[in-house]
Amino acid sequence: MKIEKNKVVAISYQLKVDDGETGMVHHETITDENPFYFLFGHEAVFPKIEAAIEGKEAGDTFSVYLGYEEAYGDYDEFKKVIIPKSNFKEEGKKNKEILKVGRVIPMQDDKGNQMRGEILKVDYRGVHMDFNSPLAGFDLEFEGKIVSVRDAEQEEIDHGHVHGPGGHHH
Structure with a gap:
């Protein structure tokens, strides 16, 4: 199943942050066993990440570099x-x-x-x-994998977010 609007996507990834001194350093790992779920096409992730994974399927990999202005913005x-x-x-x-x-x-x-x-x-x-994001002002690099893709439930689409594993529960 290909990633497109109104699909529930689960991804695993490694996030690296440019610390300004030594270059990209490891910041966070999200594993296949405990992936990040989101509703594609509902602004749940950075637009550049959505663009990089659109049309991909479970098992495909992705790599995305975000300058600070494409991520959390400058420190304010x-x-x-x-x-x-x-x-x-x-x-x-x-x-x-x-x-x-x-x-x-x-x-x-x-x-x-x-x-x-x-x-x-x-x-x-x-x-x-x-109230700045801890990652405000930093360039980010995501290396990841599509763990799963499924059709969203109508209620998830109506609410604009995932319900169920890794998502919002009512």
């Missing part, structure tokens, strides 16, 4: 913000478990958009957070 200082500590209270009490430096927590902006932010520090001014 304006994505570093200070949030009042009061926003992190639960039942009127400060949640000390959440407010640990280095922790990445799910957040939502005033428009309801989901995002993840890393806690940089906590001081008298509030919680200093960075």
Whole structure:
């Protein structure tokens, strides 16, 4: 079965990141046994990755190089913000478990958009957070394999994402 719009695709890959000093270094491995599932044609992966795998079948391989502007963009200082500590209270009490430096927590902006932010520090001014992707500003290289391709269920198409193994469950 060939990869095209509204197919559920599972891929395995090795991601390398250009660290700016030694060149491409290993960053992440997603295995055949625990692949990444996504709904093709619904902007779940970078456009250049979709272009590289379109028309391929299970067992085929792919290689994609993404400059930082094609991936997570440049590092943006304006994505570093200070949030009042009061926003992190639960039942009127400060949640000390959440407010640990280095922790990445799910957040939502005033428009309801989901995002993840890393806690940089906590001081008298509030919680200093960075909402840049950890890979912002880096060139990326993916070497991978198509693990499986299947027809999407109508509900998956309607929702725009995968349900089931490796995907979203309701």
